[in-house]
Amino acid sequence: MRISTVTMFDQSVASMNRQQGDFLKVSQQIASGRRVVNPSDDPQASSRAVGVSQAKAVTQQFADARISARNSLAQAESVLNSTADAITSAKTLLVQASSDTLSDVDRQSVASELRGIYETLIGQANATDGNGRYLFGGYQDNAPPFARTSGEGVSGTEYKGDTNTREQRIDASRLMPVADNGKAVFQSVPSGSGYVARAERETAPAEPSGLGVQGGYYANAGSVAFTSGPNRVDADDPAFGSSFTLQFDVDALGDAVIRAVDADGDYVLDANGDPILNQPYQPGETIVVGGVSITLEGTPADGDQFQLRPANDADANQDLFKSLKDAIDLLELDQQGSPENRAHYRNTINSVMRELDNSLDNVLTVRASMGARLNELDVVDAVAGNRMMNYDKTLSDLVDLDYSKAIADYSLRQVGLQASQKAFVDVKGMSLFNYL
Template identity: 30%
Template sequence: MRISTQMLYQISNNDLTNMQSQILKLNQQVTAGQKVLVPSDDPVNAARALDMTQTQALNTQYETNRKNANSSLAQVSSTLSSFTDMLTKLKSDVIKAGNQSFSNSERANLASELKSNFQEVLGYANATDGQGNYLFSGFKSTTQPFTLDGNGNAVYNGDQGTMSLQVDSTRQMDISASGQAIFQGNGQDIFQTMNNLISVLSVPVTEAANKADEQAANTFEYPAGSGQFPIQAYKTAQATLDATDPSDPNYAANFSAAAAAKLKSDAADAARTPVAGSQASLTRKLATFNGAFNTMIDNVGTVSASVGSRQNELDSLDAAGKVKDQNYTASINDMLGRNTADVSELISDLTLKQTYLSAAQKVFVSTSSLTLLNYLK
């Protein structure tokens, strides 16, 4: 078959154009650092890489959600820690106020201090996060959870819900707590308790009330209608024991009698109501407050432990999320040809193609200059 000069030029030109196109594509791939630039380069891996990129984006969003969740839980934890410190301080005040050497004026000063503490606790209950949302309002995060009515009692305006965030593909986590469960939970209302404590400490202890209470205790019949007066009987038994020398043969019998009388006396004392304004009345009421604060401390401790557990879980999810992200990146790099070996292969192909193009251009120049006129004399 005869090939015309024009056809030779056309074939050579097409070959050079194709080689330049291949070099241009290789340059683009080397510049981008990956083999697959468009889906047509590798439809299957391009589609898989797109799906995995979307999955990785979700994983990144979960990471953002975990940061937000951790921030909210950290604020809840900090508030609960401050509240626990306040409850411990209140318990200490109760013990201090029960000391018989404490004067009425000292108790009145303590009551005034507790009024300031009341406002501090109210501040904890109405704490907000960095965006101004209330931590303890449940789902009603823009509503102030606790307000005071006309009598100074705290009213809860939130609900029993808890805000939550999706922190992983299969985990939705609570990031708040119900204020009513914390500050008014388990039958213990911190606001009402503090108001009651302030009222109790404001009542002075008088000598007249102490004497009236002592007389009432000595004449308290228990059980009712039994004709027995256990408190007075215990005092008599104890006085007899105190007057008995330990070497006396009757000491053991007197000791046993006093111990038995003490048990009956304690039961009788628990059954009676001390005279208002007496030290006994104050001691009885303070013991109730002491038990209430213990219950509150335990309640807040349970919530704090739950918050801490969730923070630990977030740390674990973060660590797992980072591993997932690295795995996603590695898989996408494999699918799109972004690894070092892939780029090295592209550079090698580019160098080879450039060498081929240079050689082809030289051959084309040499062949295109051939003519029969060069051989005519």
Template identity: 30%
Template sequence: MRISTQMLYQMSNTELTSMQGSILKLNQQISAGQKVLNPSDDPVASARALDLSQTQALNEQYVTNRKNANSSLAQVSSTLDSYTDMLTKIKSDVIKAGNASYTNSERVNLASELQGNLKEVLGYANATDGQGNYLFSGFKSTTQPFTLDGNGGVVYNGDQGQMSLQVDSTRQMDISASGQAIFQGGGQDVFKSMNDLISLLAVPVTEAANNADEQAANTFNYPVGSSPAQYPIQAYKDAQTALDAASPTDPNYNTLFSNAAALKLKSDAANAARTPVAGSQEALSRKLAQMGTAFSSMIDTVGTTTASVGARQSELDNLDAAGAVQKQNYQQTMNDLLGANTSDVSELVSDLTLKSTYLSAAQKVFVSTSSLTLLNYLK
């Protein structure tokens, strides 16, 4: 077979063009930082990489959702902390108001202060997030949850739902709390309790009421009617007076002591069973004690909700850590499939250097051979 000059040129040109194409592809791969640029380069790896990229996109969306969830929960937690501080302050005020040394004017001043505290609590109940949505109105996030009813009371306008976000492939998390459960749940309405406390402190304690209450207590009959058949509170006072008058060396001292102790139990039971006279220190102390217990219960309720919010925030931190590991795993697998690891790029650079050397040598050979002619050898 004869090889013509034209065929030699065509073969050399085709080979040089192919080598230049390979070098161009290598440059593109190095610029992109990976071997697989098109699905045709490795169909199986490209398909798996596409699936992984979709999974990774979902993982990134979960990251965004967790950030939003954490932001909402942080606002709920901050509001609940402020509300807890206020409840603690109110409970302290209840204890102070029960002090017999407090004057009527001091209690009135305290009631005036509590009026301002009531507005603060209403502000906590109607707190909003950064987008203006109410934190404690359930699914009705654009509806103000608590409003005044015109009679001094507060009504709830939200629902019992809780906003939620998908924070992981298998986890949907509540990012709010029930406003009614926090501020009016468990039979404890903080707004009503505060209004009742304010009204109670406005009632003056009078000496006449105290005297009337003491007389009523001394003549209050114990409902069981057991012996001795006399008024138990007065009976205890008489027994205690007799005990105080006796000497410890008196042979009847132990009997007097036992009698006074037994009557003390009946006296306490009788006193607890009666209704004190309105305006007396006893009436005030009893109602304040009941309110102190109510506010303690409210603090416990808020504490439970705060703990739940904190647990969810901690879970979000754990999910973030797990998501970061998943992201690294997905990226490493995609790098393996697409040849985007450092070792793969180094291999591409070496291949480019080698092929560039081949191309340079081939070009020199082509130039040398293309200039050959028989005329150079004719004498």
């Protein structure tokens, strides 16, 4: 068989190109640190690597979402910490204001301090995060969640946000609330809160006290004040958890009967159909009704009332701002020193103190919930960190380069390339004319 010179040259060049291609491939692997530089190098490993890379990207997105969630929760938790401090300061001022030794000027000074706390709480309730969204407005970001309303004395507030809770997905299977709405924080009480008493009547007394109307109710005309309670004494009572109105009926001789009535003025009945309370009133006597006790002192007027409601009842005041407004309006009134006015003053202060206790408990409960969510973010971060390590290891096993093997291959390919080049030089120099 005759082998032409062209055939030898073509085969030598093809061999050099093949050796040079293999050498270049190993060089690229060493330079990039990857065994799979192109999908064609290992299609199966390349395909699996794409899936793992996508999973890593999704995990990183959730990590970024957790950073945003942590920032929102941390800001809201900080605001609630300041809110709790403000409520505590308000309670301290009300304890000071409850002293009978204070003059009208002293009480107005306390009212001025309370007004400052009130304004501070409004600002805290309308706080925003770093992105301009209101922390406690739900999904309503076009206006502050708490708007001022006109009224006597200190202006009131109205919640303009929604009752939704803004949520963010922090992991594939976890949708976490990152902000609580303002109604749940500033206008709610925690479950299990006790009873709250309000001394007020729906009809105007025959002799107006001059204390005005608050929330559609009039101040009692008599001097009855509650000195203790309402306290839970029997949670197993069938009527426990219901709302009552303690109403005084006073005859012409001044003898008073106290009875428990509902919103329609009818007796509240027990399981046997008997009134749960219908007895002569004795000042200083502790009254037990529906598993709740309350101690009343003073002289009632006909029609005077005390509303006893569970703190979470729809008709009970759960609004932190209304509690403060009632206290400020009361402290700014001129105290005439009459027993009736002193009783109204004491009753309102006692009611507001109990309402502030419930509001503080609620704020601390929400704050504790936020702290738990912050702890959960740390746990999810730790789990996601381990997951990312597993992804990195899997990717390394699939596409990363074994440098010791690659360097050996590099040396081998270099020798092969040099050998093919030497062979080509030898073949190129062979000619029959050298021997003629």
